[in-house]
Amino acid sequence: xxxxxxxxxxxxxxxxxxxxxxxxxxxxxxxxxxxxxxxxxxxxxxxxxxxxxxxxxxxxxxxxxxxxxxxxxxxxxxxxxxxxxxxxxxxxxxxxxxxxxxxxxxxxxxxxxxxxxxxxxxxxxxxxxxxxxxxxxxxxxxxxxxxxxxxxxxxxxxxxxxxxxxxxxxxxxxxxxxxxxxxxxxxxxxxxxxxxxxxxxxxxxxxxxxxxxxxxxxxxxxxxxxxxxxxxxxxxxxxxxxxxxxxxxxxxxxxxxxxxxxxxxxxxxxxxxxxxxxxxxxxxxxxxxxxxxxxxxxxxxxxxxxxxxxxxxxxxxxxxxxxxxxxxxxxxxxxxxxxxxxxxxxxxxxxxxxxxxxxxxxxxxxxxxx
Numbered sequence: 001x002x003x004x005x006x007x008x009x010x011x012x013x014x015x016x017x018x019x020x021x022x023x024x025x026x027x028x029x030x031x032x033x034x035x036x037x038x039x040x041x042x043x044x045x046x047x048x049x050x051x052x053x054x055x056x057x058x059x060x061x062x063x064x065x066x067x068x069x070x071x072x073x074x075x076x077x078x079x080x081x082x083x084x085x086x087x088x089x090x091x092x093x094x095x096x097x098x099x100x101x102x103x104x105x106x107x108x109x110x111x112x113x114x115x116x117x118x119x120x121x122x123x124x125x126x127x128x129x130x131x132x133x134x135x136x137x138x139x140x141x142x143x144x145x146x147x148x149x150x151x152x153x154x155x156x157x158x159x160x161x162x163x164x165x166x167x168x169x170x171x172x173x174x175x176x177x178x179x180x181x182x183x184x185x186x187x188x189x190x191x192x193x194x195x196x197x198x199x200x201x202x203x204x205x206x207x208x209x210x211x212x213x214x215x216x217x218x219x220x221x222x223x224x225x226x227x228x229x230x231x232x233x234x235x236x237x238x239x240x241x242x243x244x245x246x247x248x249x250x251x252x253x254x255x256x257x258x259x260x261x262x263x264x265x266x267x268x269x270x271x272x273x274x275x276x277x278x279x280x281x282x283x284x285x286x287x288x289x290x291x292x293x294x295x296x297x298x299x300x301x302x303x304x305x306x307x308x309x310x311x312x313x314x315x316x317x318x319x320x321x322x323x324x325x326x327x328x329x330x331x332x333x334x335x336x337x338x339x340x341x342x343x344x345x346x347x348x349x350x351x352x353x354x355x356x357x358x359x360x361x362x363x364x365x366x367x368x369x370x
Contacts, residue, residue, distance in 0.1 A: 023055045023153055024080075024098035029089045036084060044092040045075035045082070052078075052096045055153025056105065056112050058244025060237050067108025071101070111248035118247065118350070119155040120193040120211075120239055121186050123174045127200050131171045136161045141199075141228070148232045152240040157189055164188065174198070183215050195239060199231065207231040211242055218242060247350050292334050293324060294348065297357065298369035299331045308369070309333070311351050318347070332364065341365075 026048035032040040049072060053062045062068050071078065078101050082094040105112050125132040126141060135141050137158045149156045159165050169185035172178075174196050186194045197209035205228050210220035219242050225231035294312075299305055305323075312321045312333060320336035337344055348354060348365060358366025 024052055024096040024101075025094075026051050026096070027085065027091050027093045029091050030084075031089070035090045041082075041092060042075065045079060045094060046072050048092070048094045049075045049078060049096060051151065052098060052101065053105070054151065056098060056102050057110060058113055058153060058240045058248055059111070060152070060240070065105075065110040067105055067110055071104065111244065113153065113244065113248055113350075117153065117155050118193055118243060119157045119189075119191050120195050120243070121157045121159065121189045121191040123159060123169075123182060123186075123194070123196045125171055125174050125198045127198070132175060132198065134159065134161050134171055134174070141232075144229060145232050145236070148229075148236040151233075152236050154236055154240045154243065156236075157191060159185070159189070177210065179212065179215065183212070193239075193243065197235060199228070201228070205231045207235050209235055209238075211239060213246075247346065292337065292344075293332050293364040294335060294344075295330055295332050295358065295364045295366040296354065296369055297330050297366065300329050304369060305331060308353075311353070315347055315351065 028044040028048045028051075030036070030040050030044050032043070034040055050062060053065075053068055053071065054060065057065065059065065063072075078096045080095045080097050082092055085091040085093055102112050122135070122145070124135040124141075124145070126135060135145065135158060137160075142158055145158075146156060165185050165188075169181040173181040175198050177196070182196060183194065192214050194212045194215075195209060196212075197207055200206040200208070205225045206222060207225065208222040211218055219238065221238065223231070223234055225234055296308060299308060308331070309321060309323070312318060312335070318335055318337055322334045322336075324332040324334050326332075335344065337347070345356075345365060348356075348367060351367075353370050354367040355370055356366070357368040358364075
């Protein structure tokens with residue numbers, strides 16, 4: 001049975017991973033007297049590439065990050081395709097190779113997002129009338145908020161604000177910073193990160209916001225801005241900074257140097273992934289001890305194996321994923337990763353559906369499938 005399943009898994013993992021393209025897609029206004037000329041196209045590609053790098057790193061100012069100047073000097077190297085759009089002004093729509101770009105930036109030592117980007121549930125109240133109005137999907141302000149989030153690569157969720165929400169939380173709770181009702185209403189959205197804010201208009205626009213992680217406040221500010229768009233940009237930028245600080249990988253070429261072979265072996269590009277074992281399935285709580293190996297428990301179906309592999313393969317900082325061992329309800333993957341153990345733990349923390357359930361001090365890293 002194991003041999004049959006392993007053959008199926010091997011066939012699946014050799015398929016090209018399905019990469020989400022949103023972070024690599026941009027639409028940039030063309031400038032100059034000849035908008036479809038070489039100079040205008042190169043300028044638009046550079047600006048588009050800078051936007052993509054901003055999304056991949058979660059940083060607002062990227063020009064000084066390692067490797068970015070070299071990438072911006074050759075934007076055509078990273079573009080997969082582009083097309084022109086009519087309008088005033090005309091625009092260039094481009095799709096960049098975010099996977100290759102993520103790996104390049106990580107190799108250069110630039111911090112990049114690791115794993116799936118955690119969504120942030122935003123309870124935002126506008127001053128409006130009476131106690132104010134909650135911003136929900138479909139509101140004009142929601143579209144402006146999502147546009148700001150798109151520029152920084154942040155995933156935002158807005159409440160449904162249906163009867164189920166209203167039975168638990170009121171606008172006054174958001175304004176008054178009563179976290180109990182807000183967090184209770186937030187449970188249905190299954191997000192660890194919750195942001196609350198109140199947007200005030202008038203002579204100057206002010207946004208008073210807070211960010212909660214698992215119910216604990218980790219950041220907050222009352223900030224003035226020139227207008228609503230500037231206030232939303234600053235708000236989303238602050239959220240991106242907080243989350244990138246927690247989930248980004250990199251910052252030093254080669255990652256944690258103290259891990260020896262785990263860092264140097266992967267960074268030289270010469271690592272050959274070990275074969276999948278297709279003989280009798282090994283048994284035991286620990287199958288292979290290696291800092292580059294990750295064990296996942298609770299994997300019982302082929303679909304779970306496939307989904308897990310896809311989630312790992314779609315983590316940009318990873319160069320490759322190889323299935324090592326299947327035993328009972330456990331699988332082990334070897335990850336071709338240039339960073340060290342600490343950075344690998346941060347990467348795995350961003351993989352949806354996994355919780356750490358092993359000895360954090362000893363290899364291999366062990367997780368349980370939720």
